[in-house]
Amino acid sequence: MLQELSIQNLALIEKLQLNFNKGFSSLTGETGAGKSILLDALGLTLGDRSDSSLVRHNTPRAEVSAQFDIKQLPHVQAWLVDQELDDDGDCYLRRTVTSEGRSKAYINGRPIPSSLLKSLGSMLIDIHGQHEHQSLLSNHKQLGLLDAYAVHPELIKTCRQDYQAWQVLNRQLDTLLTNQADFQSKFELLSFQNSEFDDVQPIQEEFEELSEEQSQLSHANEIILACENAYEAIEGSSGAADLVNQAIHAIESIVSYSPSLQVTIEQLNSALIEAQEAAAEIHKHSSDIELDPNQLSRIEERLALLFGLAKKYNLEPETLVEKHQQLKDDLTSLTQSDASLETLKSEIDQAWSTFQNSGSALSKSRRKAAEKLSKIVTEGMHSLGMPNGLFEAQISALESVNASGLDKVAFHVTANKGQPLQPLAKVASGGELSRISLAIQVATAEVTSLPTLIFDEVDVGIGGAIAEVVGKKMQQLGAHKQILSITHLAQVASHGHTHLQIEKRTENELTFTQVIELDEAARIEELARMMGGLTISQQTLEHAKEMFSSAQQFNS
Structure with a gap:
């Protein structure tokens, strides 16, 4: 899990050190306070592309570092050993960006290419953005989500290798046939x-x-x-x-x-x-x-x-x-090319049969996972205020197979009773699409091996009782994983095990962003601000206190 994030001279942040806890942490702040800067900082340590515009004005360089606890992640420990980057079980990532745009990356103090940060980061954190529902409209993304949910990497690897072997033989056949044309x-x-x-x-x-x-x-x-x-x-x-x-x-x-x-x-x-x-x-x-x-x-x-x-x-x-x-x-x-041609055709037939077998095994696993995912996402839609909603991950045969196998995956939904299932891309309501997206994300997050999940304003377009359900779901996920949620909804933020407030201030004509971990009284005040705006009445404070008290009952 993410333990610590240190930032120097990044955008509006002069110097900041954040310590993160287990469970569900909500991050809130006024619009423009710099919530996205934290994600930019974390993204740099995870191998995102650097940009000189991120360097704070009039400073030579920005520096970001992140410390992770990997004691419960043997596959990450093994990866570090394989890359000769292990350091007594530590996992410390650092990235620097100069004002000229030059970037350097480090793992446990050793300089490395940023591509290695990406490889490692993909095993540590998953970020669900507020525009995630847009990428969910892609069949390719839907297939990837289903495969992640099914947790069958070996089947995917075998299928890809068998497909590539079949393709290599086909290319050899093309070459041989071309040669025979000039025989x-x-x-x-x-x-x-x-x-x-x-x-x-x-x-x-x-x-x-x-x-x-x-x-x-x-x-x-x-x-x-x-x-x-x-x-x-x-x-x-x-x-x-x-x-x-x-x-x-x-x-x-x-x-x-x-x-x-x-x-x-x-x-x-x-x-x-x-x-x-x-x-x-x-x-x-x-x-x-x-x-x-x-x-x-x-x-x-x-x-x-x-x-x-x-x-x-x-x-x-x-x-x-x-x-x-x-x-x-x-x-x-x-x-002897005629004899070679017959031999090669036989080898191609055998390779195709092998690929068909591995593809069928992958299809079987996908169908089993699709049935389970469909049920869980449907239940999630019900809990998010769509009582007649129905979700189905449909699998059909590809017209032209590829390295991903034999299947085409398409997410189909309906929000109303009596209405036929239709592709997710045809869902008209942005609010409905946002809730369906959240249900899918929560369902897949529950089975992912990643220890840390970040939700970046995925609750846009949701409010009222539904927002409270979202908060409860994140709170439940926090019992098993580290959850960070950047949110603008008090109903979601109130369910956090901890609450971080992102604040922008001006001093000596310079602008700074700072992050504060709130105690109970400050949390209630922040919830009241989120509900009532700049002018906070006693009634709003009482409402915020009641909301916080109710939400925290689930933490005990």
């Missing part, structure tokens, strides 16, 4: 290209090896001559090997006098061995080269064939083998 032209092109590669039959690393051999054969005479000269320089008379041998003999003749030269002898021996091995390799390389013009011609013809194919397909010659394999794979895939 003949693609098949002919791939077949022709593959046959060209089949004619050439490029081999892995063939191009590199042939290039090296072609270079060697085209310079065979130069290579042989250079090898012969190198061999002669090493192994010929007075060659390197002979000279090194002479050096070894010369050093060996004196090594007994200079033992340290033994290392030099070993070095010379190593050099002699390496030189002789190099000479042998040179001789072998020279012997392996054949002066074969025909072989060179064959290699050049093969290289020209590879170069020509690579140039035609704008490839590097080294990638011809890879391209050949790709053509084979594409041709195989294309020729």
